[in-house]
Structure formats: structure tokens, C-alpha cells
Amino acid sequence: xEIFSQLLNALPGSVSQGLIWGIMAIGVYLTYRILxxxxxxxxxxxxxxxxxxxxxxxxxxxxxxxxxxAFIAGLLAGAITGLLHTLMGIPPILAGILTQLSLYSINxxxxxxxxxxxxxxxxxxxxxxxWVKDFAVHNPLITVxxxxxxLIGALYWFFGTEMGCAIRATGANLHMSRAQGIxxxxxxxxxxxxxxxLVAFSGAFLCQYQGFADVKMGQGAIxxxxxxxxxxxxxxxxxxxxxxxxxxxxxxxxxxxxxxxQTVVTLxxxxxxxxxLSAVIxxxxxxxxxxxxxxxxxxxxxWKGGKAHA
Amino acid sequence: MLDVIHVEKTFNPGTINEKKALNGINLHLDExxxxxxxxxxxxxxxxxxxxxxxxxxxxCGSIIVDGVxxxxxxEYKRAKYLGRVFQDPMTGTAADMQIEENLALAAxxxxxxxxxxxxxxxxxxxxxxxxxxxxxGLENRLTAKVGLLSGGQRQALTLLMAxxxxxxxxLLDEHTAALDPKTAKKVxxxxxxxxxxxxxxxxxxxxNMADAIRVGNRxxxxxxxxIIVDVKGEEKKxxxxxxxxxxxxxxxxxxxxxxxxxxxx
Numbered sequence: 001x002e003i004f005s006q007l008l009n010a011l012p013g014s015v016s017q018g019l020i021w022g023i024m025a026i027g028v029y030l031t032y033r034i035l036x037x038x039x040x041x042x043x044x045x046x047x048x049x050x051x052x053x054x055x056x057x058x059x060x061x062x063x064x065x066x067x068x069x070a071f072i073a074g075l076l077a078g079a080i081t082g083l084l085h086t087l088m089g090i091p092p093i094l095a096g097i098l099t100q101l102s103l104y105s106i107n108x109x110x111x112x113x114x115x116x117x118x119x120x121x122x123x124x125x126x127x128x129x130x131w132v133k134d135f136a137v138h139n140p141l142i143t144v145x146x147x148x149x150x151l152i153g154a155l156y157w158f159f160g161t162e163m164g165c166a167i168r169a170t171g172a173n174l175h176m177s178r179a180q181g182i183x184x185x186x187x188x189x190x191x192x193x194x195x196x197x198l199v200a201f202s203g204a205f206l207c208q209y210q211g212f213a214d215v216k217m218g219q220g221a222i223x224x225x226x227x228x229x230x231x232x233x234x235x236x237x238x239x240x241x242x243x244x245x246x247x248x249x250x251x252x253x254x255x256x257x258x259x260x261x262q263t264v265v266t267l268x269x270x271x272x273x274x275x276x277l278s279a280v281i282x283x284x285x286x287x288x289x290x291x292x293x294x295x296x297x298x299x300x301x302x303w304k305g306g307k308a309h310a
Numbered sequence: 311m312l313d314v315i316h317v318e319k320t321f322n323p324g325t326i327n328e329k330k331a332l333n334g335i336n337l338h339l340d341e342x343x344x345x346x347x348x349x350x351x352x353x354x355x356x357x358x359x360x361x362x363x364x365x366x367x368x369x370c371g372s373i374i375v376d377g378v379x380x381x382x383x384x385e386y387k388r389a390k391y392l393g394r395v396f397q398d399p400m401t402g403t404a405a406d407m408q409i410e411e412n413l414a415l416a417a418x419x420x421x422x423x424x425x426x427x428x429x430x431x432x433x434x435x436x437x438x439x440x441x442x443x444x445x446x447g448l449e450n451r452l453t454a455k456v457g458l459l460s461g462g463q464r465q466a467l468t469l470l471m472a473x474x475x476x477x478x479x480x481l482l483d484e485h486t487a488a489l490d491p492k493t494a495k496k497v498x499x500x501x502x503x504x505x506x507x508x509x510x511x512x513x514x515x516x517x518n519m520a521d522a523i524r525v526g527n528r529x530x531x532x533x534x535x536x537i538i539v540d541v542k543g544e545e546k547k548x549x550x551x552x553x554x555x556x557x558x559x560x561x562x563x564x565x566x567x568x569x570x571x572x573x574x575x
Contacts, residue, residue: 158425162418165428169415172404179363179402180471181389181419 006266012132014262016140018255019148020205021224025232025254026151026247027198028225034159035171035191040096042199042225044103045077046218049200050207051110054118057208063126067204074200075193077103082189107215117212125208140209147205148251151198156244158194167191199225223278228254230285312339312479312511317361317371319354319535331357333535334371339479344505344512344526348519348554353532355515356397359481362513364388376478390420393472393510395465395485402468405457409448409467412456413437416471440470444500462493466500473504480505482514486521498525519551529554533562 024046031039049070056066077099084095108114120128127140137143158164169177170187177184199221207213232246232253240249261278265271314337321329331354339345349355361368362375364385372381375391396402403412414429414437434452441449444466448459456464465485472480482501486494502525505512516522522529529546531539531554538561541549559565 160428161425162423162428163425165411165415166423168407168411169404172406173401175396175401176404177415178385179389179392179394179396180415181386181421182415182423183384183386 003266007263010262010266011259012141013129014258015255016127016129016132016144016209017206018258019141019144019251020202020209021258022202022228022251022254023144023148023151023205024199024202024221025225025228025250026155027195027202028222029229029247029250030155030195030198031192032226032229033171034168035188035195037092037171037188037192038096038222039078039081039192039195040093040222041077041081041099041103041192041196042096043218043221044100044107045074045196045200046203046206046221047107047213047215048073048077048103048110048218049203050213050217051107051116051215052200053204054116054207054213055110057118057123057125058116063124067126067201070204071197071201074197074203077200078193078196079189081196082192085192086185086188104215111213111215114215115212116214118208120211127205127209128211129209140205144205152244152247152251155247159243163190220275220278223275223282224254224257227257227278227282227285230282231256234285311341311374311376312337312362313372313374314338314358314362315372315374317358317373318369319357319361319366320369330535332361335535335537337530337537339511339513341511342509343528344510345514345528345530346522346526347513347515347530347532348517348522349532354535355532356483357535358532359483359513359515362479363392363394363481391478393475393477393480395468395472395480395482397484397487399461399464399468399488402471403456403464405455407456408453409441409456409459410434410437410452412467413440413471413474416474419475440474444470460493462489462497465489465497469497469501469504473508473510476508476510478511480510480512482512484515484517487517519554523549523551523554531558531561533558533564538562 024042028039028042031037052073053066053070056069057063061069080102081092081095081099084090084098085092090098118125120130127138127143129140131139132141133139159168166177166182167187167190169180169182170184171191174184177187203218206217229250230253232249232251235256236245236249236252240246261274264277265274269277314335317332317335319330319332321327321331329352331352333354335354335358337358347355347358360366362373364380364383364387368381372379374380375388378391380388380391394402404415407415410429410433414433417433437452438449441452446463446466448463448467456467459467469485485501486497489497498521501514504510512526514526516525523546527546528540528542529549530537530541539554539557
């Protein structure tokens with residue numbers, strides 16, 4: 001019973017984190033599902049977003065301007081990966097790893113050190129984990145919830161435009177896209193940019209929420225993003241067909257992920273094992289469709305009843 | 311007009327897999343020409359089409375479509391002038407997108423893609439009318455994913471997409487080869503209809519000799535990266551398969567060998 005009340009107590013925090021990471025997971029969804037590329041840049045660009053936002057906030061910049069700057073920093077990070085892939089012919093996974101690695105140095109340079117805190121008592125912030133139970137706009141649940149809804153709306157609009165459709169076509173079929181006059185390289189870069197813009201934006205939220213930016217805050221972000229995408233699809237894929245609803249299901253997947261993590265930690269799991277647990281969950285979920293196919297190939301239905309020969 | 315001027319292409323040069331696919335090809339097409347192309351395996355038929363479409367760069371020579379030298383243009387820029395249908399029904403359409411979305415993508419071929427709506431309600435009505443003409447029952451399935459369609463339906467849709475914006479040149483790369491005979495005939499009928507309606511300049515590769523003779527106003531035969539037979543107009547109409555085979559033997563000095571060519575009707 002005590003555990004139950006502990007869980008309930010931690011719920012607003014888990015949901016807030018889920019919402020923040022949900023923005024990041026939507027970024028992962030755009031590359032992983034729309035462009036059909038597993039983009040590992042996100043581990044670096046998530047921290048870049050946080051670093052840019054915190055440095056600007058500490059220098060007295062307007063909070064929303066800082067968020068915008070983080071988004072733009074993410075766009076640039078994505079552009080690097082996109083160009084490494086399209087201009088230099090490097091496979092997308094490797095291109096992402098190269099950018100991610102170089103971003104580690106860049107993030108250190110932006111912050112000047114590995115960890116930079118923003119104290120909510122001294123600095124005005126958009127959200128903070130201290131406010132998760134406040135009944136006010138600065139409650140992360142409300143602020144991030146509204147921003148997330150606006151982002152989903154904007155993405156729904158954008159991917160319905162001629163430009164957005166071209167990105168979707170590029171991910172769906174390269175041959176067809178080029179035959180229909182679509183510059184597939186340009187669209188790959190654009191897609192990866194938007195994805196990382198969202199990821200960095202999410203990083204900017206998280207560092208305000210937790211009160212610091214850390215050069216390692218994006219470590220394993222891709223796995224959390226994938227987990228959110230997969231959980232969302234597994235639970236809601238059958239009923240959510242519309243694009244906006246699919247994005248929403250990714251955010252819901254992220255929230256569920258954080259509730260689950262919070263639950264296992266509350267139940268006494270060693271917190272050091274969390275990343276291992278996340279990786280195992282994602283690996284298993286990625287394997288299930290493959291196993292299903294294998295199974296149906298080796299276990300054909302036996303013909304029952306009647307005579308085998310006429 | 312199309313001019314292919316002394317185009318050469320060698321794949322994997324300098325390796326053990328070196329293959330001279332095109333050996334100085336020259337081809338001139340006039341407005342409204344409908345050319346069928348036949349030839350054995352590895353004759354260079356598909357390579358020729360891919361060179362025109364810009365899938366690979368040429369080693370030498372030039373390609374001029376409607377007065378524009380496209381030799382150095384990337385594939386997606388040449389698409390402005392070209393409509394293409396591929397052998398594999400999966401290649402020409404996006405399976406994960408709706409029928410109407412596929413058509414809307416094709417309707418914007420050669421235009422700048424902006425932040426305007428990817429598909430308008432006016433377009434939807436037009437597409438419905440166009441799909442009705444195909445007679446495949448697709449007009450009521452505009453929002454169905456293309457992945458749910460059969461191979462024949464997908465080829466017919468690709469054909470519609472290739473000609474939605476009237477291309478200067480239509481390239482058909484054995485587009486009925488992967489279909490069953492009945493569906494193949496249907497798709498070929500639709501092809502003839504569309505080409506005739508817009509008087510499209512067309513190159514069609516086929517492995518069916520009877521089709522090659524019956525369809526279009528000109529027939530070329532390829533062998534080892536060169537055009538060895540070129541028959542036009544009245545002469546083509548009177549052609550028989552036997553004559554065609556004989557012409558091949560005379561021109562190439564060898565037997566016509568292809569595991570795909572169908573001699574029967």
C-alpha cells in the first residue's frame with residue numbers, strides 16, 4: 001500500500017518527463033518511421049539543445065528565444081548528419097555516430113564544462129520539477145502538454161503540404177520519388193534536420209525541468225525514443241491510423257515508458273540497471289515482428305480432416 | 311523529340327565483372343513516335359532507358375529531350391520531362407501512401423514543392439474521374455494504401471502517375487512482364503489508350519515479340535549494346551515473328567537467345 005501511494009506521488013513527475021521525452025521521441029519517429037533511417041545523432045543533439053538553452057538562459061536571454069535557439073541548433077546538427085550521408089556517401093547510421101561524437105566536444109565548448117546548472121530560485125524558467133504539483137501554467141504537465149499539442153498540430157500540417165509529402169515519399173520509395181522529380185537527398189537532409197530540431201527542443205525543456213544541462217544527458221536517447229515509438233505502436237497502432245494520432249501515440253508511448261521505469265525503480269530495481277533494462281525492452285520489441293515472420297514460415301498450418309488423396 | 315547521340319556505358323570498368331552495356335548507341339525519335347524495343351538478355355535495353363532517365367551517368371555521348379541537353383542533369387531533374395513505369399510493380403508507387411497521395415505526388419512532377427496543400431479536394435475529384443477510366447474499381451478507394459493493390463492495379467496506377475502530367479517522353483521498362491497474361495493484356499490496353507489519347511512519344515521494352523510488332527509505329531532490336539534492327543511504319547506492320555528472328559540472325563550473326571522472349575502470341 002505504501003508503494004502504491006509512493007507511485008501515485010511520483011506519477012506527475014513521470015508523466016512530465018514522459019511528455020518532455022515525448023517531443024524527443026516524435027523526432028525519432030520522423031527519422032525511424034517516416035524516413036526509414038535510424039539516426040543516432042539524437043544522443044548528441046539532445047544535449048546540444050540543453051546546452052544552448054541553459055547558456056542562453058544564464059545570460060539573461062528570453063526563455064522562448066532560448067528554446068527557439070535550441071531548436072535551430074538541433075536543425076544544424078541534423079544538417080551535418082544529413083550532409084555526411086548525402087554529400088559524402090556515408091551510411092546514415094555511421095553519419096549519425098560521427099555527428100554524435102563531434103557534438104560531445106561541441107557541447108563541452110558551448111557550456112565551457114561538462115555540467116551547468118540553472119537554479120529555479122535564481123533564474124526564471126519555463127518549467128521545473130518543483131512545480132509538478134502546482135495548479136498553474138508553469139506546471140510542466142500543462143506547459144509541455146500544450147507545446148506538445150501545438151507541435152503535433154504543426155507537424156500534421158507540414159507533412160500534409162507538398163514539401164512534407166515529398167519527405168514522406170522519399171522515406172517510402174526512393175526510386176519512385178526520383179522518378180516523380182523529388183530531390184531525395186534534399187528531403188533526407190530536411191527530414192533529419194526537423195527530427196533533430198525537435199530532439200534539441202526537447203533537451204532544452206529537460207534541462208530546465210531537472211535544473212541542469214549535462215554533456216551526457218543524451219546518452220541512450222535513441223533507445224528511449226525507439227522504446228516510445230514501439231510502445232506507442234504496440235498499444236495504439238491498431239486504432240490510431242491518422243498521422244496526428246500516430247504522433248500522439250508516440251508521446252503516449254513515452255509517458256508509459258517513464259511510468260514503467262518509475263514503477264520498477266519504486267519496486268526496488270537498482271537504478272544503475274535502467275539503461276540495460278531499456279535496451280533489453282527495445283531489443284525484444286524489435287525482435288517480435290521478426291520472430292513472428294520466422295514462426296509462420298516454419299510452422300505452416302497442418303491440413304486436418306479428410307483424406308490426403310482423392 | 312529525343313536524341314541519343316553516341317552513348318556508351320561500361321559497368322564495373324577495370325574489374326573482372328566489366329560489362330560493356332551500351333556501345334555507342336544512336337537513336338532519334340520524332341514527336342509521337344511509339345517505339346517498341348526487343349533484344350536478348352544483357353542486350354542493353356534497360357540500360358538505355360536508365361541512361362535516358364538518368365539513373366546512371368553516361369560514360370560518353372549526350373541525351374537531348376525536347377531540345378534540352380539533359381546529359382548532366384540528375385535523375386530527379388530529368389523527371390520533369392519523363393514519365394516512367396518499371397518492371398517491378400513495387401518500384402513505381404509508394405506502398406505506404408494512399409492512392410490519392412501517390413497521384414498528388416505525380417501531379418507535382420517538375421514543379422517546385424511548396425508549403426501549399428499536398429492534395430486539394432479539387433484534385434481528388436479529378437483523380438476519381440481518371441481512375442474510373444482504368445476500370446479497375448480504384449475510383450472508390452482513393453484513400454486506400456497502395457500496398458493493398460495487386461501488381462496489375464499498381465502498374466496501371468504507375469502508368470496513370472507517369473502520364474498525369476503529360477511527359478515529353480514515356481519510358482516503359484517491361485512494365486507488363488511481372489503480370490499474369492490476362493492482367494498484362496489489360497495494362498497494355500490501358501497503355502495504348504493513354505499513349506494514343508495524348509499522342510505521347512514512347513519507348514516500350516517488351517519481351518513479347520507479338521506485342522512488339524503489334525504495338526507502336528516503330529520497332530528496334532538491340533544486341534550487345536547496339537541497335538541492330540530498326541523497322542518503321544508500313545514495313546513494321548507487315549512484320550512477322552519469323553522475319554524478325556531472321557533479321558536478328560542476319561544482323562548479329564548469331565541465334566536469338568533469351569529465356570524470356572515469348573515467340574507465341
